Amino acid sequence: MQHLITTDDLTIKQIEQILDDALRFKLQKKPVSLLKNRLLFTLFFENSTRTRSSFEVAAKRLGANVVHLDPSKSSTNKGESVEDTFLNLCAMLPDGVIIRHSDNHLAKKLSDMNLTPLLNAGSGSYAHPTQALLDLFTLKEHFGSLDGLKIAIVGDIVNSRVASSAIALFGRFGIKISLVAPEPFMPRDTNLPKFDKLEDVLDDVDVVMSLRAQFERHNKPVFENYETYASHYCLTKENIGSRDIIIMHPGPVMRNIDISDEILDDKRSKVLTQVTNGLFVRMAILKLLLLDS
Numbered sequence: 001m002q003h004l005i006t007t008d009d010l011t012i013k014q015i016e017q018i019l020d021d022a023l024r025f026k027l028q029k030k031p032v033s034l035l036k037n038r039l040l041f042t043l044f045f046e047n048s049t050r051t052r053s054s055f056e057v058a059a060k061r062l063g064a065n066v067v068h069l070d071p072s073k074s075s076t077n078k079g080e081s082v083e084d085t086f087l088n089l090c091a092m093l094p095d096g097v098i099i100r101h102s103d104n105h106l107a108k109k110l111s112d113m114n115l116t117p118l119l120n121a122g123s124g125s126y127a128h129p130t131q132a133l134l135d136l137f138t139l140k141e142h143f144g145s146l147d148g149l150k151i152a153i154v155g156d157i158v159n160s161r162v163a164s165s166a167i168a169l170f171g172r173f174g175i176k177i178s179l180v181a182p183e184p185f186m187p188r189d190t191n192l193p194k195f196d197k198l199e200d201v202l203d204d205v206d207v208v209m210s211l212r213a214q215f216e217r218h219n220k221p222v223f224e225n226y227e228t229y230a231s232h233y234c235l236t237k238e239n240i241g242s243r244d245i246i247i248m249h250p251g252p253v254m255r256n257i258d259i260s261d262e263i264l265d266d267k268r269s270k271v272l273t274q275v276t277n278g279l280f281v282r283m284a285i286l287k288l289l290l291l292d293s
């Protein structure tokens with residue numbers, strides 16, 4: 001049984017298969033009902049717009065049935081543990097469970113029960129494997145080749161599961177990563193090049209990936225004033241200029257703090273392309289985990 005907790009659960013060959021299948025799904029006019037009569041549960045203990053809808057649409061495009069358990073109305077509110085909730089869902093014989101939770105290690109713990117393929121849709125600050133895979137697909141789609149690409153990740157890196165998964169995955173494909181953040185947002189335990197000024201990297205990268213401040217993971221406010229933060233780290237017409245680079249962001253974007261309105265509207269912004277690609281990449285991931293493994 002194959003689970004997807006981090007991208008390290010996948011071999012290079014499996015990742016290449018996901019990228020190839022995702023491209024095929026994107027080019028296909030009519031989706032194929034590969035997962036007809038399959039049942040998936042989605043279980044999101046943290047808010048989501050993109051990942052939850054994208055998984056649901058991906059599963060439905062492949063013909064699967066999806067049942068969403070709303071944690072705020074579930075019996076976890078009566079004191080049932082998440083582990084027991086999971087055991088009870090598995091007793092209904094699903095073909096997979098998609099889970100998002102603030103606990104870094106819960107998805108791994110549940111997958112170790114080996115009851116059903118478990119897909120991590122975001123675990124704390126630890127991992128967001130499907131986001132990293134859709135970002136990799138977006139890079140490959142735009143540049144053709146990944147080896148030697150240079151990307152700057154900018155923002156609240158230390159608290160970001162997107163950054164954590166991107167760093168783990170992109171390195172396997174020869175992508176060179178630089179980190180740009182103020183000291184409170186910069187991870188300490190990394191050998192990657194670190195910068196505190198955007199202008200020190202912009203002339204030497206192909207891609208800038210912006211990340212929002214992860215307020216939900218801050219014990220106390222990190223900055224009193226995000227306008228001051230934005231004056232240093234927001235991607236704007238002024239600092240991006242006419243450079244031949246692309247702009248990425250996993251969403252949700254804090255407009256004019258992470259990226260300005262003008263740059264979001266610029267054709268170099270891939271923010272909505274990432275969302276579209278997420279659908280096809282998640283179709284490919286579901287195919288791999290539920291059919292091919």
Ligand code: CP
Pocket residue numbers: 047048049050051052122131250251252
């Ligand atoms: N990128 C991402 O995880 O977005 P959501 O939180 O809306 O799912």
